[in-house]
Every structure is written in C-alpha cells, then in structure tokens.
Amino acid sequence: MALTEGEIFILKWQYYKHGGFKEALIQAIIKADTINRCKLHMGFPAEVGAYEKYTCEEGWWESVQKKAKKAGWDIPELEPIEAQMP
Numbered sequence: 138m139a140l141t142e143g144e145i146f147i148l149k150w151q152y153y154k155h156g157g158f159k160e161a162l163i164q165a166i167i168k169a170d171t172i173n174r175c176k177l178h179m180g181f182p183a184e185v186g187a188y189e190k191y192t193c194e195e196g197w198w199e200s201v202q203k204k205a206k207k208a209g210w211d212i213p214e215l216e217p218i219e220a221q222m223p
Contacts, residue, residue: 163188166188167188
C-alpha cells in the first residue's frame with residue numbers, strides 16, 4: 138500500500154526533511170487555533186488531515202512508520218520512551 142500525500146508530509150516533518158514552504162506550513166498548522174486550522178484545511182486537506190491523525194488517532198504514527206519501512210524509507214529504530222527513563 139502506497140504512502141499518502143499526508144503521510145509523506147508528516148514523515149518528512151518528523152525526520153527533518155522539510156524546508157521552505159512545507160516547513161512554514163507545518164509550523165502554521167501546529168500554531169493555528171481551531172478556526173485557522175479549518176481555513177488551512179481548505180487549502181491543504183491532506184497535510185492538515187494527516188497532522189490531525191498524527192495528534193489524535195492512537196496508533197496512526199506507528200502504522201505510518203511501518204508502512205514507510207515497507208516502502209523502503211530509512212526509518213531509524215527508536216527506543217521506547219519507557220526504556221530511556223532512569
């Protein structure tokens with residue numbers, strides 16, 4: 138199954154691969170209140186929709202990472218937060 142435009146947008150944000158406009162867009166989405174996020178959604182539905190899934194839908198990010206690995210993305214192995222605690 139291919140990655141969606143929104144999933145790629147979030148992957149690039151999380152792995153610091155955005156620059157220019159896309160970096161400014163994710164920052165605007167993050168900082169926007171509900172009304173302005175709805176306005177951004179009108180122009181950028183895939184990006185805003187993916188960010189909302191990233192922040193609200195349990196398990197979404199993990200499934201995107203697995204999907205990206207299967208698609209050949211170099212996804213670093215991260216230790217669970219619990220394992221990092223002293």
